[in-house]
Each structure stands twice: as structure tokens, then as C-alpha cells.
Amino acid sequence: MDWNLDNGRPIWPQLAQQLARRIIAGVYPPGSRLPSVRELAAEAGVNPNTMQRALAQLEQEGLARADRTAGRLVTRDVQILDAARLREAQAVIQGYFEAMSALGYSREQAAELIKEEFL
Numbered sequence: 001m002d003w004n005l006d007n008g009r010p011i012w013p014q015l016a017q018q019l020a021r022r023i024i025a026g027v028y029p030p031g032s033r034l035p036s037v038r039e040l041a042a043e044a045g046v047n048p049n050t051m052q053r054a055l056a057q058l059e060q061e062g063l064a065r066a067d068r069t070a071g072r073l074v075t076r077d078v079q080i081l082d083a084a085r086l087r088e089a090q091a092v093i094q095g096y097f098e099a100m101s102a103l104g105y106s107r108e109q110a111a112e113l114i115k116e117e118f119l
Contacts, residue, residue, distance in 0.1 A: 003015070003018060003043070003044040003045070004018070005044070005046075011046055011050050012050050012051075012053040012054045012057070013054070013057070015040075015044060015046065015050065015051060015054035016053075016054040016055075016057035016058055016061075019034075019040075019054060019055070019058055019063075020058060020061065020063055020084060020088070021088060023058070023063050023064070023074050023081070023084070024063075024081055024084050024085040024088060028074045029074065030074055030075060030076045030077075030078070030081065031073060031074060031075075031076045032073065032074050033070055033071055033072070033073055033074075034055070034064060034071065034072040034073065034074060036071060037051050037052050037055060040055075055072060058072075059072075061080075061084065062075055062077065062080045063075055063080065063081070063084060096110065097110055100113075
């Protein structure tokens, strides 16, 4: 999988966000084992300590948990997953309205464009 990292921002929050998106999108299904820190770090081209910090963030958010024998597992808690999905959707929507505002559209005009185009 591709990792889209912006050098202008700290890397570990970007990694955490991208892993969270993979979890809520079902790439890593509920209850599944996440790849190891080293595997993910190699895939992303980052230091394992950086990836460890990103995974610790996922644990803090409740999206993953550490298991002594199985490694890190994705939560099975559907409420946590649904809440994370909603937060991510709200961030995408906010980004859309900010981008449209930069183009000179009001929130109402931007919402109307979505209605006209997709509904």
C-alpha cells in the first residue's frame, strides 16, 4: 500500500491517520492482527520508533490494542469504529468546505453544488 507522507508535518501523526483510515475502511478488519512495527515501518520507509509512536496513538484512540502473544489487534468494538469513521468523514467534509471557500463559494453554494452534481 502506498503511504502519502508530507515532509512539512510530523510523520507519526500522518502514519497514525493513514492506519486509522485503513482500519475504518476495512483494510484491517475488526479483530484482525496488524502487521508488525517493523513490517509497517519498512513498508512506509520510516524508522520503527516513528511507526511505534503512530501505533501507540491508535491504541490511545481505541482502534487497536496490544496482545502479548498476538501482537496488535484491531478493535472489535463497532461503536469505536463507527465514531472514528464519522470523525474522519467530518474532517473530509470540513476540508471540502474550506477548499470551496478558498474558491469564493459560500457553504450554501458549496452544498448546492454537491446536490446538483450527485443527487
